[in-house]
Structure formats: structure tokens, C-alpha cells
Amino acid sequence: MSKPHWRPANASDLPAISMIAARIHSDLPERLEVFAEKMRLYPEGCRVLAADDGIVGYGLAHPWMQHRIPPLDGLLAQLPGDADCLYLHDVAVLPDFRGGVARDYVVAIEQLARASGIATLALVSVYATRPLWERLGFRPVTADAELRAKLASYGNSATYMLRHLIAT
Ligand SMILES: CC(C)(COP(=O)(O)OP(=O)(O)OC[C@H]1O[C@@H](n2cnc3c(N)ncnc32)[C@H](O)[C@@H]1OP(=O)(O)O)[C@@H](O)C(=O)NCCC(=O)NCCS
Numbered sequence: 001m002s003k004p005h006w007r008p009a010n011a012s013d014l015p016a017i018s019m020i021a022a023r024i025h026s027d028l029p030e031r032l033e034v035f036a037e038k039m040r041l042y043p044e045g046c047r048v049l050a051a052d053d054g055i056v057g058y059g060l061a062h063p064w065m066q067h068r069i070p071p072l073d074g075l076l077a078q079l080p081g082d083a084d085c086l087y088l089h090d091v092a093v094l095p096d097f098r099g100g101v102a103r104d105y106v107v108a109i110e111q112l113a114r115a116s117g118i119a120t121l122a123l124v125s126v127y128a129t130r131p132l133w134e135r136l137g138f139r140p141v142t143a144d145a146e147l148r149a150k151l152a153s154y155g156n157s158a159t160y161m162l163r164h165l166i167a168t
């Protein structure tokens with residue numbers, strides 16, 4: 001069995017993405033068109049983890065504004081013209097294939113941000129993933145009332161986090 005690898009996602013991967021999302025995020029369901037729209041608006045940020053037998057994970061990211069988050073299961077309509085971060089909407093990998101792969105995806109997104117002149121990565125940590133994201137350089141940010149209200153749709157443990165990229 002060869003090692004699973006990240007590759008750009010395409011529209012034919014959508015059913016697999018949707019199935020993995022439903023399995024891993026059963027408490028935070030999102031419609032297939034929400035994934036499809038991200039892929040259409042910003043294919044550069046959408047990747048799948050390809051194993052011998054098919055897709056075993058995905059990562060979705062797109063340009064956005066710091067301290068703002070799209071509502072869960074909501075359409076973006078369009079990307080902001082004055083984006084100041086790449087927002088990691090989600091990374092999800094089937095349990096048997098975890099270990100080092102989130103780091104690889106974040107490295108790819110970091111390179112994409114740098115190449116696009118964007119100096120910050122953002123995400124909402126859910127479940128108990130905050131230590132994992134801290135390990136990858138993200139720091140929790142105090143949310144204002146508007147951000148707190150939006151975070152509520154992501155569950156109780158949702159934490160908004162930023163990672164400022166150091167100039168290289
Ligand atoms: C989140 C997820 C994609 C991580 O995948 P993964 O391949 O296990 O992640 P990695 O091994 O690349 O972890 C990144 C780093 O965090 C570390 N880490 C993992 N779990 C950790 C924990 N509980 N506490 C502290 N550090 C942790 C890893 O050791 C690694 O650091 P290292 O490279 O220096 O060793 C996977 O666990 C998953 O699909 N979870 C369910 C969906 C989910 O919660 N997604 C995130 C939504 S915000």
C-alpha cells in the first residue's frame with residue numbers, strides 16, 4: 001500500500017468529500033453544494049488525500065477576512081476582494097489514515113498564502129482540536145460579540161484561531 005498523498009480536489013471528488021464529512025462531522029452537517037461552491041470559487045485551497053482505494057480525507061480553504069467566519073453550512077456567494085487571510089474551513093481525515101497529514105495540508109496552504117501575498121491563516125477549531133492547531137502554530141484569538149455569535153453554530157468548544165506567517 002503506497003502512502004496517501006494530497007492532490008488538488010476536483011468536482012468528481014465531491015461525493016467522497018461529502019461522505020467523509022457526514023461520517024466525521026455528523027454533528028456539524030454541511031450540504032454538498034457548500035463544498036462544491038468552495039471548490040468553484042477557490043480550487044487552489046481544496047485538496048483531497050488520495051489513498052490506493054480512494055479518497056480518505058479532504059482539506060478546504062479560501063481567502064477571507066480576519067475575525068469573520070462564514071456561517072456553518074452557508075454559501076459564500078463570492079470571495080472578498082480585500083481578503084487578509086486564508087481561512088481553513090475544514091480538514092478531515094478518516095481515522096486509519098491520520099498522523100502527519102494535517103501538517104502536510106497546512107504546509108501546502110501556507111505556501112499558497114505566501115504565493116498569494118497573504119500573511120495570515122485562520123480557522124475555527126472544533127471538538128478538542130485546539131492543542132493540535134497550537135502545535136501547528138495557530139493561536140486562539142479573543143472573539144468580539146459578533147464573532148462569538150457566529151462561533152455558536154460550530155458548537156460549544158469552537159475557538160477562533162490565527163496563525164501569522166513569519167516572513168521568509
Ligand atoms: C484534525 C485531523 C485532520 C488531524 O489529522 P492528523 O494527520 O492526525 O494531524 P497531524 O498528525 O498532522 O497533527 C498535526 C500536529 O498536531 C499534533 N497533535 C495531534 N493531536 C494532538 C493533540 N491532541 N494535542 C497536541 N498535539 C496534537 C501532531 O503530533 C502533529 O504535530 P507534529 O507534526 O509536530 O508531530 C484529524 O484528526 C481529523 O480528521 N479529525 C476529525 C476532524 C476534525 O476535527 N477536523 C478539524 C476541524 S477544526
